Amino acid sequence: MATPNLDVFQVIADPSRRQILQMLTKDSYNINSISEKFEMSRPAVSKHIKILQTAGFISIQIVGREHYCALNKKGFEEIRKWINHFDQFWNSKLKNLEKLLNNKKTIN
Amino acid sequence: MATPNLDVFQVIADPSRRQILQMLTKDSYNINSISEKFEMSRPAVSKHIKILQTAGFISIQIVGREHYCALNKKGFEEIRKWINHFDQFWNSKLKNLEKLLNNKKTIN
DNA sequence: ATATTATGTAACTTTTAGGTTACAAACTTA
DNA sequence: TAAGTTTGTAACCTAAAAGTTACATAATAT
Numbered sequence: 001m002a003t004p005n006l007d008v009f010q011v012i013a014d015p016s017r018r019q020i021l022q023m024l025t026k027d028s029y030n031i032n033s034i035s036e037k038f039e040m041s042r043p044a045v046s047k048h049i050k051i052l053q054t055a056g057f058i059s060i061q062i063v064g065r066e067h068y069c070a071l072n073k074k075g076f077e078e079i080r081k082w083i084n085h086f087d088q089f090w091n092s093k094l095k096n097l098e099k100l101l102n103n104k105k106t107i108n
Numbered sequence: 109m110a111t112p113n114l115d116v117f118q119v120i121a122d123p124s125r126r127q128i129l130q131m132l133t134k135d136s137y138n139i140n141s142i143s144e145k146f147e148m149s150r151p152a153v154s155k156h157i158k159i160l161q162t163a164g165f166i167s168i169q170i171v172g173r174e175h176y177c178a179l180n181k182k183g184f185e186e187i188r189k190w191i192n193h194f195d196q197f198w199n200s201k202l203k204n205l206e207k208l209l210n211n212k213k214t215i216n
Numbered sequence: 217a218t219a220t221t222a223t224g225t226a227a228c229t230t231t232t233a234g235g236t237t238a239c240a241a242a243c244t245t246a
Numbered sequence: 247t248a249a250g251t252t253t254g255t256a257a258c259c260t261a262a263a264a265g266t267t268a269c270a271t272a273a274t275a276t
Contacts, residue, residue: 003255004233013121014234018190025197032252044235046254065243065252076194082126083188089133090181111225112263122264140222152265154224173222173273 003050008078011055016040017048021057021071030066111158116186119163124148125156129165129179138174 035045052058057075143153160166165183
């Protein structure tokens with residue numbers, strides 16, 4: 001794994017990475033304890049951690065030889081922005097429908 | 109492209125597919141007019157459309173030989189649910205901090 | 217009927233994400 | 247100092263996503 005530079009959407013596309021993020025809603029864990037919960041090897045998890053950190057989904061606090069991972073708000077923001085954008089689309093569509101119905105009312 | 113069955117996160121991981129969704133916030137287009145806006149071949153776009161439809165991000169209305177694509181709310185819901193879940197995490201973290209500060213206040 | 221337009225799909229190739237093992241580095245403990 | 251932990255990384259392999267071209271199908275237009 002040559003740690004590719006992925007955009008935030010590609011980062012959360014991987015189920016294992018989403019599992020890691022899910023896990024970090026419970027507590028902060030070091031990389032070893034995270035990899036223990038997964039089928040794959042520790043280096044594989046290590047790469048995922050690196051990708052998550054680079055994309056801003058987690059931050060890492062080094063305590064001695066242990067690297068503790070915690071959720072980082074930053075990475076999620078672009079996703080939320082994207083979803084909000086489409087929510088606006090649905091809302092404006094709904095408003096247009098309401099306008100249409102109101103016009104009909106005044107006409108009849 | 110053997111039209112793989114991707115989960116919603118994998119579906120929006122592809123930049124071209126996100127561009128298509130973005131395009132459909134402006135208007136409803138048939139597949140040919142969508143592919144005209146892209147560098148890649150028409151069959152490639154056609155596959156993306158299929159993937160977007162299968163995952164519930166767009167719906168297709170067939171008018172004669174033309175297939176008109178429009179945004180479908182369904183596909184976005186799982187993404188929003190996922191984002192909301194993490195928003196709850198940040199909110200509860202904030203509440204805990206507030207509680208902590210309030211306790212300090214009453215102690216001092 | 218023929219030509220044109222819009223689309224789907226099969227077969228194939230290329231690229232790369234995601235996994236592995238092996239080894240190095242850095243910190244901790246006995 | 248030596249042994250044990252925790253982590254990073256290099257080198258490699260595999261599976262599959264994403265593209266291509268070529269061809270088939272179906273609706274429309276002339």
